[in-house]
Amino acid sequence: MKFAAMEALYEGQTQAPLVAFGILNGSDLDQQLDEDSQADFLMKIEIPSMLSVLAHNDPNSYVAGIKDHIMGNEEQGIMSxxxxxxxxxxxxxxxxxxxxxxxxxxxxxxxxxxxxxxxxxxxxxxxxxxxxxxxxxxxxxxxxxxxxxTMVPPISMTFYAFHIMVMLGGYFLVFFAVFLFLVLRNQLHNKVWLLWAAVWTIPLGFIASEAGWIVAEVGRQPWVIQDLMPVMKGVSNIDTVSVLITFILFALVFIGLFIAEISIMVKQIKIGPKKKEDPSNV
Amino acid sequence: MFETLSHLALQQYWWIIISVLGAALVLLMFVQGGQTLFFTLSKTPEERTLLINVLGRKWEFTFTTLVTFGGAFFASFPLFYSTSFGGAYWAWMILLFAFIIQAVSYEYRSWPGNFLGGRTYEVFLFINGLLGTFLLGVVVASFFTGSPFLINDMNQSFWQSPWRGIELLFNLHNLTLGLAVFFLARTLGLLYFLNSIEDEELQIRIRKRLLVNGLPFLLFFLTFITWLMLRDGFAVHPDTGVIFMQEYKYFINFIEMPVVLILFLTGVVLVLYGIGVSVFKETSKGIWLAGPGTFLTVFSLFLIAGFNNTAFYPSSSDLQSAITIMNGSSSHFTLTVMSYTSLMVPFVFAYIWYTWRAINRHKMNKEELKSENHIY
Structure with missing residues (x-):
């Protein structure tokens, strides 16, 4: 189910394509699903059969969609x-x-x-x-x-988080390959724009990591333990006010600490590295 | 190896591990105790930095032991974990925040541009020392006094007090242990300073404060123990699992488990001797007596809370909701798998011992602080 939600794949199919880039129709988001729900993309770029390959290592294999899981598919042996x-x-x-x-x-x-x-x-x-x-x-x-x-994870959130993560992953690969190439040719230091790009890539690492967590945790809904324990049965009996206060406390404390961390780092970067007196300590 | 053991044997094995970790945690709380002392002990900023740095070399040991203790409890007795953490919510949340601000304070305090200023981080360390020791003592005391919760047939727990753990502070017996742990941590902190700092003036001040903290510890600890020995305890019928109140239950546990009694008495004697010898003699090795003494005392207290057919997390709302090592544990399979990983515990202790020795090869003084690369 998580896999189908990641790709917003409503109907299962053979030779299922992978959505390399896509935008879902915003007006349909968060609507209650039913038997007639369809994937509604404003635009998408697909890689043919790639999803089948990823799922079963076979371009002709059948990938189950969200509705297959809910309504079942006798032909494919999927219980509803x-x-x-x-x-x-x-x-x-x-x-x-x-x-x-x-x-x-x-x-x-x-x-x-x-x-x-x-x-x-x-x-x-x-x-x-x-x-x-x-x-x-x-x-x-x-x-x-x-x-x-209702037993379907929020599709748009899972879909976008997954695709942001994958796109950033692809970007990192290209980025590091370019850097490695330039370092080996000793040409990195005079590409100022590229060095700036490196600075702006730092937060992207965090975004990719957070997006991955969203895929993992939002995509697993409604389960705490797959098939055995839904979230609603595992949650503590705490009133919403307590949870809200805790959330605000966490937000305040961590924003404060985040500012401190950034401020310390910026200060140290401005001071710059110490001159090495020991020539062996390079 | 472990798979051949009965479920009960595995539960007992895991209660011993929990007890070891709990005992190690209270011993390592000397870091928290020290954090409540550096304001009053120091007369110059330099002295304060020296005291904080001596503690800064050790805070991670306490922190990781706390996390391991919580993690081991979660994995081996999940019913306790879910009931207590979800129920006594605010008590645990306050503890959690007290430890979040500790970790960063050591790292940020000395750096320029640290946003809140060094003084704020010192106050954070003080808060951590105060709440960390006191609240942990209060929560552990509830192992003997009970907490207001119900557990239904499906193992869902319902906390019966709107105070969400804060109500544990309204129980005098809980408070005595909270205060005892607080003053014990301060005393251990002083003994640790004595053994780690090379500074005559500071040494004199430290020795003066030993009695001021050692005596209240003794007073609150003896009150807690006497009360504990005299009170009714939460007993479990070994065959039916029915919980009932038994007179002098914890005293009986000591009598019926004489080895635990011997460990307890040895522990208490070592703690007292460690404090006494440091007050009245010039030695700085008192921590090596009071430290192991603390470990043995807390270890034996955990054992009488969970062993000999006793409910270690009793409910004051509904007797039969009490959690025992039998009804609150993970499955046979989970405990077996975890038992194999527990074989790593001696290696962890060996590592702690090795790094500890490496860090504390010699005492620290103000001069050394100037040449130190890593200042807290």
Missing amino acids: YFEKIERGYHAQQKLLAFKEAQKTDPNGEEFLSLKAEFKDPEFVNNYMRYFGYGSFYDDDPEQLKKNAF
């Missing part, structure tokens, strides 16, 4: 989220029954048979592995379907 939610819910009910039986009679027949069931590979592989999906269950089948469509 609807089915996984039902199975997860079944596993959760079993666990509740197990806990209840443990309380009433820890040596009773019901408890022992439930305990055995939790060790049965059949149950573990077909039900327990979808345990977390059960948290999206609803008695009303229509609502259950709607819930399944």
Whole structure:
């Protein structure tokens, strides 16, 4: 699912292209997905079949899209989220029954048979592995379907973060190759504009790193533990005011420290390197 | 090797590791104690810089031990971690911020252009020393006194106080340990200064302050221990896992685990002897007695909190929500895997020992400060 979100790939396909550069239609962002949702690019540049190659090392292979995951695809052997939610819910009910039986009679027949069931590979592989999906269950089948469509990470954020990271990665490769080339030819010192470019590249490293984290953490939603525990079940019971205060505190402290760090560095850069008295210390 | 051990054996093994790390942490809190002293001990900026630099060589040991302690607790007893950190939220957050400002203060204090000025970073170090020791003592005391939380069948925890950990300060017994740890850290800080600084005037001032800090430590520590020995404790029925209150539980734990009692008494005697010998004699080696003494004392306190069928994180709201090493641990698989990594612990200690010796080969004085490349 994360992979599909990174590429805003709604419908799965063979010979799937990789979006080298793309802009999503802003008006569709953050809308509730449904069966008819489509990828809506204002513009994009694609590399044919590249996504299939990246996913399965085969240009003709099938790459599952976001809707394949939610609605399932029998042909490709992909189980729908609807089915996984039902199975997860079944596993959760079993666990509740197990806990209840443990309380009433820890040596009773019901408890022992439930305990055995939790060790049965059949149950573990077909039900327990979808345990977390059960948290999206609803008695009303229509609502259950709607819930399944919420189990998608924010697509535009994951998409852009991934592409910014990859583009910056590509830029760094070219950048360092050029620098290496010029250093070897001893021509770097008189290319002032390039040295300035190097200074402005410093923050890009941080941006690339942050973008990578966004792909990892936003792209993993809604899971704390893939398939087993959704974020809503793992979150601490803290009121929003506490979280807000903590956020503001972190922001203030780290902005203050950031200013100090930059100020110290700029001061030292202005002072410049010490003259080396020891000739061996180059 | 570890996979053949029972789940209970692994849980006990990991409680010992937690106890070792907790004990090492309190011992290394001499850095925090020292941070609360450099304002009053020094008479000139030069002296203050000397004191801060002697501590600056060691602050990372305490910091990394704190992180390892928290990390080991998270991995081995995650139910405690989630309940306490999510529940006693503000107590831990204040501790966290106190440690964030410590790390940078050592690094930024002496650099020109440090934005807030050297004095601010010195105040940060003082705040870290004060809150770091006191709050940690208070939180550890709650291992014996209990905290207000509920845990449901699905291991979700619900903190029952809107104060979010601050309410631990409203318990007198908690306060006695908080203050004991605070004064102990200051005393250890003084003993460490005594052993690391070559400066006659400072040495005289340090010795004078030993009693001023050692006596309150003794007073609060003895109050805490006496109270602990007399109070009811949170016991676990070994077969059913049911929690119940038992009279003199922690005293009984000492009696039923005599080795732990011997470790505890040895520890207390070493701490007192270390302080006494430094007050009344000219020696500067007191830290080598009080340090290991602190380690043994805290180590044995952790053992009576978690061993001998005792709930180490009791709930004052609902007896059966209490966390024990049995119901709060990771799975057999996780503990087994982590146990293999724990074999690295002796190497870590060996490394600490080696680098410590390398840093402290000789005492530091004001002259040395001038030729030092790395000034804090």
